[in-house]
Amino acid sequence: MNRRTLFGIIFVVAALLKLGDMWGIINLDWLWQHPLSAYFGPLLILYIGIELIISRYEHYRGQWLQRPVPFGDEGKRICCSASFGADEYIFRGEPFRGARLDAFFGGIRLDLREAIISEDEEIDIHTFMGGVELLVPKNINVIVKSHSFIGGVGNETTTNMEKDAHCIHVSASNILGGVNIKNKD
Numbered sequence: 001m002n003r004r005t006l007f008g009i010i011f012v013v014a015a016l017l018k019l020g021d022m023w024g025i026i027n028l029d030w031l032w033q034h035p036l037s038a039y040f041g042p043l044l045i046l047y048i049g050i051e052l053i054i055s056r057y058e059h060y061r062g063q064w065l066q067r068p069v070p071f072g073d074e075g076k077r078i079c080c081s082a083s084f085g086a087d088e089y090i091f092r093g094e095p096f097r098g099a100r101l102d103a104f105f106g107g108i109r110l111d112l113r114e115a116i117i118s119e120d121e122e123i124d125i126h127t128f129m130g131g132v133e134l135l136v137p138k139n140i141n142v143i144v145k146s147h148s149f150i151g152g153v154g155n156e157t158t159t160n161m162e163k164d165a166h167c168i169h170v171s172a173s174n175i176l177g178g179v180n181i182k183n184k185d
Helices: 004-020 035-055
Strands: 065-067 078-083 086-095 100-102 107-116 121-128 132-135 143-151 152-155 168-173 178-182
Touching: 078 086, 100 107, 100 132, 107 121, 121 132, 121 178, 143 152, 143 178, 152 168, 168 178
Parallel strands: 065 086, 078 100, 086 107, 100 121, 107 132, 121 168, 132 178, 143 168, 152 178
Antiparallel strands: none
């Protein structure tokens, strides 16, 4: 049984008990006179509020709307934007030539793990109360330049020490938003 079902059962039983007490079917006066009962309601509401906030940030596979990769003019730089939603773009063997990602009250996941990256590329990211997740290949180095206000960039990639390793230069501007960059599965 998941937590939502358990909370639903608790609320239904509590509502039925309260209605039974109001209609005179059962007497619950003894319950309301207990000293701990004054703390039970606020603590339950606090717990449920925290649970709803935390569960909202869990990643569910179904939350991402997979979209075709929007190639720009002549197959060059792509432009992606998400407003009030979550979009996922996956490169499956296509060449990557840079990107501009705008997340406004939404999220973008850009998966470049199977992309063909033959030279250094640049990704410009702009977020406002949104987020971007970049998944890059392990043979690529990532260099981050960030200008953030109440937000930031998390770079969880490992550095490739090979001389001929290409770089992705990430330039991120975040306002109440963030970027997460990974090269692990």
